[in-house]
Amino acid sequence: MFSQRKFYTPYTSPTDPCPPIEVKSYETPPQLYLGFQPPCLPQYASAKEALHRGTLWPALYSPYESPYKRGDTGE
Amino acid sequence: MWYYEKKLQYPVRVRECNPRLAKFLIEQYGGADGELAAALRYLNQRYSIPDKVIGLLTDIGTEEFAHLEMIATMVYKLTKDATPEQMKEAGLGAHYVNHDNALFYENASGTPWTASYIQAKGDPIADIYEDIAAEEKARATYQWIINMSDDPELNDGLKYLREREVVHSQRFREAAEILKEERGKKVFF
Amino acid sequence: MNEPLTNAYYELLEEIQAVDFVLCELTLYLDTHPWDNEAVQQFNHHAHQSRQLKKQYEKQYGPLFQYGMSYSGYPWNWKEAPWPWQV
Numbered sequence: 001m002f003s004q005r006k007f008y009t010p011y012t013s014p015t016d017p018c019p020p021i022e023v024k025s026y027e028t029p030p031q032l033y034l035g036f037q038p039p040c041l042p043q044y045a046s047a048k049e050a051l052h053r054g055t056l057w058p059a060l061y062s063p064y065e066s067p068y069k070r071g072d073t074g075e
Numbered sequence: 076m077w078y079y080e081k082k083l084q085y086p087v088r089v090r091e092c093n094p095r096l097a098k099f100l101i102e103q104y105g106g107a108d109g110e111l112a113a114a115l116r117y118l119n120q121r122y123s124i125p126d127k128v129i130g131l132l133t134d135i136g137t138e139e140f141a142h143l144e145m146i147a148t149m150v151y152k153l154t155k156d157a158t159p160e161q162m163k164e165a166g167l168g169a170h171y172v173n174h175d176n177a178l179f180y181e182n183a184s185g186t187p188w189t190a191s192y193i194q195a196k197g198d199p200i201a202d203i204y205e206d207i208a209a210e211e212k213a214r215a216t217y218q219w220i221i222n223m224s225d226d227p228e229l230n231d232g233l234k235y236l237r238e239r240e241v242v243h244s245q246r247f248r249e250a251a252e253i254l255k256e257e258r259g260k261k262v263f264f
Numbered sequence: 265m266n267e268p269l270t271n272a273y274y275e276l277l278e279e280i281q282a283v284d285f286v287l288c289e290l291t292l293y294l295d296t297h298p299w300d301n302e303a304v305q306q307f308n309h310h311a312h313q314s315r316q317l318k319k320q321y322e323k324q325y326g327p328l329f330q331y332g333m334s335y336s337g338y339p340w341n342w343k344e345a346p347w348p349w350q351v
Contacts, residue, residue, distance in 0.1 A: 054236075065221075134292055
């Protein structure tokens with residue numbers, strides 16, 4: 001399933017001083033995939049919702065939460 | 076010319092006096108990938124770019140000033156009434172002796188803003204690709220600040236600003252397509 | 265103006281921010297999609313709505329613009345606090 005967060009597992013050495021973070025992540029938001037925006041994409045139902053999302057189009061919405069907060073990493 | 080509108084683009088709230096967070100946020104005020112750099116970059120590049128993308132640079136540059144005012148508001152609220160002692164504890168002692176609680180165009184480590192953060196190459200492709208990269212770097216900076224912040228109301232404003240970087244990047248990517256377009260041929264509808 | 269602002273102030277302000285946000289999004293979109301007629305219609309509709317809301321706001325809370333973009337009350341009330349970062 002498509003996700004805006006990608007994961008990778010860096011090599012960990014037995015001599016690494018910090019306890020390893022085994023799975024690292026980075027963000028891949030929608031502008032990387034959309035191409036030239038097609039006309040008439042669906043919009044948020046109200047201006048207020050658009051304001052609070054930061055965009056008028058769900059196709060460009062990119063939610064973000066810290067990956068270091070518990071419960072957010074396994075997604 | 077420009078007109079000032081006496082309102083913020085988005086309602087900014089912060090939960091508590093927290094100069095430590097203000098120190099991080101200053102990165103988006105006077106840092107290399109901050110809002111001042113963005114506004115000045117786009118509003119300067121527009122003089123030497125093909126007419127068909129001048130409007131976009133003008134409008135995104137103008138919106139960046141609205142974002143600069145939002146960051147200023149966050150910093151202002153986070154440090155308003157903070158005592159010298161609180162500033163010192165937050166790592167802003169050096170800032171305090173130079174500026175009291177005033178804002179200053181500097182990055183999170185106190186280095187003043189410099190024009191060498193931005194470029195105008197005069198080559199339309201080089202400039203638009205710099206702009207796309209600038210939006211992605213600003214988006215990443217917002218992520219790292221959100222990761223450091225435990226103020227949910229502040230994070231609401233920061234997530235809004237991060238989303239605007241996504242939309243600006245989208246528009247600059249479209250501008251690149253417009254610049255690539257063959258004369259008299261439309262690449263889109 | 266130093267009496268605290270009411271909920272009604274924040275609600276009207278947010279209504280304006282929402283309509284103006286749609287205008288901001290459509291401005292950038294139309295810069296790269298100038299032939300999207302539906303978006304132009306929506307833009308003009310919201311531009312009208314924004315003007316109505318600002319007329320109402322300015323009547324109660326003072327001018328949003330100056331340099332002649334807004335009318336002035338007497339005495340000159342543009343310079344009155346609160347400023348956007350203070351509210």
